[in-house]
Amino acid sequence: MILLIFCAGIYMLDSAHSIRDLKNADYSTGRAAYDNTGGIGQGKALAVKHCKSCHMLPDPSLLDKDNWQAALVMMGPRLGIFDHKGQPYPIFTDIDQSFYPSEAAMSSSEWQQIIDYYTTSAPAVLSPANKKPVTNRLPFFSIELAPELLHRKGNTASFIKIDTSVKPHRIFVSRAASNTLFLLNDKLQVTDSLITGGPVVDINFLDHEIVVCKIGNNLFGNNSKDGSLIRIKLSDQGIFRTQPEPLFEGLARPVQITAADINGDRKKDYLICEFGNVSGALLWMENKGKGKYLRHNIRAVAGANKAFMQDYNNDGRPDIWAQFAQGEEGVFLFTNKGNGLFAGKQVIQLPPTYGSSSFELNDFNSDGFPDILYTCGDRGDGINQLKPYHGVYVFINNGKNEFTEEYFFPVNGCIKAMARDFDKDGDLDIAAIGFFTDNRHPEEGFTFLKNEGNLNFEPYSLPLETKFNKATTMDVADLDADGKPDIILGHGFIGNKAMDEKKPLFIVLKNRF
16 A cells, blocks of 8 residues: 555553443443542533544544643534634645534533543543564565665655566556656666656556556645546556646545456446545546546545455446445445446444554455455544554454454554465465554564464564565565565555665565475
């Protein structure tokens, strides 16, 4: 995935650190004294009324006391509360101010009751997560660094991809600081580069053409609508030849694109995750022919960050699984009803504080039904608290698209995970990356979870001497065509202790099993 496009997550309850624990926990301890005054009960009732109307009700145990104060300051304006007890609340000035309610949703005293409910009931600190010790070596991978040409200070890769549509295979990688898209061969030699005018965050491969998704002018969170999709021609020798005009533009921080015939008219449409900031959408662009496209919103809220198309009900129409961060976090299943219409159902629901960052569809128990590999780990919302619930989750499908959490491994700041059978033993291993990590634990930049069977994973990481700290993007594919999946990790420098050191833009983990 990419830098700072995700909404941060915020959750913890004592030593428990999974979604399953959250749902089953008893939060009565520490509240009884305040309950006797009647204040906490009224505050909770007000939170249910005003907060739960938009998303899953967050429990006070999701943050410590100080960070609840900060979170509520950010939430106040969305309820029409722009100051409280002489403290002005910050607002976005780069949006249409009609986004904010013209009248407060409640009185000042009622807002104070909500504040009291959360800050009185919250823990003073969040307990660290318990997890298996991580071995600082890789079981059967060798490490290869990007060529010296791509060693820079402040290196951040916004996107990386192994292109297996051609032989020999090749690599596309976007360097955010210079807005440069590099093309490398399977020997890690740079064959061409192109200035893109903004960080590339996704690519679709179409014969001798690629469609490039630009998030905007930079990676950082904003309310601009300067994202676009651009067609780029490639010669037989792998040389870039750009088209003069974008395919379409004016998008609010798009982060993923998928080309598909969505409405069955035999024309290539595009499904887009428009992550946005205060506004965004899961949408599709209908191909009307002659270079014209018509926008259709499937779910017009910010936070769409990943989508997969799959005809799950075998009716011949592509359905959509999509993950949303921010607000109502979780996974939604959109059933294609034909003629470009979809019926949505939320199949995984998380509190609005989790920082959902990626998901995949995988069959972990080989029963023929898609399970969900899910990561939480964004801390880019201004609440820079380590959250022990961040990490890798596996949700198992009961065959009716009802999911139960069956595995969790904590990784601070986890932003992406991919499951493959790396050692060819018949079960799925997991590669995971972290960006918003704990600087005291550099191993969190990359975690390899080797499946020993029945979702029993042994954790490994990079050797500590590896010139790699944090990851912003990752891909898995057979780079050298030896029949074994390799891993490629894009580097992210922000937050590293040694920003002035030259670091490789990416590293490759060659599978030697």
